[in-house]
Amino acid sequence: MSKTTTMKQAVSAAVDDGDSIYLAGFTHLIPFAAGHEIIRQGYTGLEVARATPDLIYDQLIAAGCVSKVTFSWAGNPGVGSLHAFRRAAEDGVPNEIELEEYTHFGMTTRVYAGAVDLPFVPLKTFAGSDLPAHNDNIRPVESPFSDEEVYAVPPLKPDVAVVRGQRADEDGNVHLWGIPGEHKEAALAADTVVLSVEEIVDESVIRSDPNRTLVTADDVDHVVEEPYGSHPSYAQGYYDRDNDAYLNWDDVSRTHEDTQAWLDEWVYGVENRAEYIRKLSSDRLLDLQAGNAYSTAVNMGEN
């Protein structure tokens, strides 16, 4: 059954004020288009989670959409600090945010526990660090089989996850290649899943290479074809990271006023991602185009 829709409709149907939201992706295939649509629709009190709340979360925080951030590393990857995140954490601008902090393994284990519906998952990390003292969701547990003690974390089950892939069929069977991040765990842990892809393709394309499938249609609620939906982050095989945009964010986000002006121009000032892309110069997009390096075809055999 086709679930294709627009980002505007998908976000409107999936998100409510106060929801917990997981915009998946570890530096690669970050759902910027979905994040901008959430800002445009003006949600508040969102409890956002991701291992790496990068620029899109900084923008959501600056826009006043966020009341809580659950995370393990809050920075501008390869560049420096997240200034809106720091303003909110240090000075309560534009509003106070609650922080719930993990490590990457702790955070992704929570999402994994959510995906497989376990009440907790033990892990070997946190011992000797000060993190457990500041987070009640990191607790010591004794092995039922030995006297070993490890820490455990509870499942994270967001109300809404937005995940990206390169291509999907209309039902939501989706292919992802390159760095997988935690898109799969987030999709399987969430109640409602918005899938955003560079291209909608025929079902036969997906079924020709099922090893590449991230999640299947069963776990996807809305399918959005959104070319350049991850700009300025990258989409392997489609476009590279727009590093100038990451460097530029470090400048514009240093004051709340400049940040608002940027949001006015690039988020509130455009109707949708297509208009945002038209606003970027074509030269800039051409510079980001990926060259061709095809993987060797795989023979799936035929009976």
Added chain:
Amino acid sequence: MDYTDTELMVVKAAEQLQDGDSVLVGIGVPNLAANLAKRTHAPDLRMIYESGTIDSNPSSLPLSIGDPVLASGAASLESLHGGFNYYLQAGRIDAGFLGGAQIDKHGNINSTVIGDYDDPDVRLPGSGGACEIASNVERTIITTPHQRQRFPEEVDFITSPGFIDGEGARERHGLREGGPVAVITDMAVMGFEDCEMVVESLHPGVEREDVQEKTGWDIAFADDVTETEPPTEAELRLIREELDPDGVYL
């Protein structure tokens, strides 16, 4: 041949890696060090990045941990959880690089907050994968500028455990054996004796007093402190012409 502090740090960090090691690499100095080691004495080094790229062979300088050059041509790409689970937690990684805002004499690292956790003076990025790297690899190598505020006697917050409060502490906490083996700064190379930092070599032109002045406790010096061997021309050429031709990190 002249060289920068960063180039010297890259070369000294590269020397900490052995051929055949699996190493968890970060962006910046660690990435340059690992790639230099691979092109010199450690051709069979396996470079693993936090983003889950296994045995990366970057053809150019990666600008972030998710740079496509780390994914293209890697031996495998793991999910974020899979990399930490199958590789780090299971003990498949020999060495890892760490940095941080504060490092204490036991090699504990703070990358979380300066000041009080609930009312911080400075909110830093947080652990990322640093805590599990520090907990699960055999040897961690720390690279950092040498400044007094970075080397307090005690860190404000232990993000990533080194030797915690000294001998036997890792074992008491159920951590893997291991811990930091080297702290490489723009002034000196330090190792650890009895779980405490010890200066092993001073960079050319640096005196003991200079290091002491930039360190927040009475730092120990090895019996045979040497002068750090400067980079060779071949190493500098590799760094400048092949690894970071635009001088992004140099």
